[in-house]
Amino acid sequence: MTPIKHEDEALRQVLRRAYQEREKGEVTDQWQEEVMRRIRELGEIQASPSFLAMFEQLVWRLAPVTCLLILGLTLLLSSFDFISGYDVIQLLMNSTEEITLNQFFGL
């Protein structure tokens, strides 16, 4: 029986040899012309990055800060009760004897 390590190494050698023996074809002559045609179509390259590229960079740089800010605000907001000012007044007007400000704010 062949040891597992030896088997793995043998397999690796077989695969490596197969990998290195890729088909030996060359690219065609028209290939270079086609690349240059596409390059000329693109025209001159901009030495300084475009507005879009700069904007993209800025967005990615600010992304972690934005995420943290959103998370922080979400936590902060979730600790408050969502009652509109109108509802608060309604509540106080309807049962002034029962609800004091202390009760309302949970103090």
Place this chain on the structure above:
Amino acid sequence: MDTDSHSSADAEVVDQIVSGDVNAFEILLKRYEGHVVRIVKKHIPFDKVEEVAQDVFIRIYQSLPNFKRDDSFKQWLSTITIRTCYDFWRKHYRYREIPVSSLSEKHQVWLEEATATKSSQSFDERDSQKKAREILDWALDRLSPEDRMVLELVYLEGYAVKEAASLLGWSTVNVKVRSFRARKKLHKLIKEML
């Protein structure tokens, strides 16, 4: 021409192109065509080599303003080539269709014999390159683009983890872990076939 003078010559051509001489790109294209095609051929199916190599040169052209004169142009170019190959597999992976089994019993018998044989001579005698390639492609097609690239670079080409990490733009830890897992997956796939 030694490496230093080659690098400065490359940097001069890059300056020419960036300052508006589009045709000067032909110098870089002729100088590095062989190098790029050699890398692409290792990672991409032969019928797609021309297309991907073309994309590599377009990407190189568009990235020229970002090239730093102190860096080696050849190394920079190799990095773009590897990443373009990786992008090819990422796109391909989304639309791939895996046949249930494209390998015959002959492949299985051959693989069993090949892994059991110590001498490389008997491997060559079997007229087996095609079969080996088919088995390897079959297994690689079942791996994710990340596993495939890292496996090809580290396990099959023998790149150091650090080099592979620099080519792929990943951390060395990521390459190490992924390379180990990918190798396990490949061995598992092939052993399941046996």
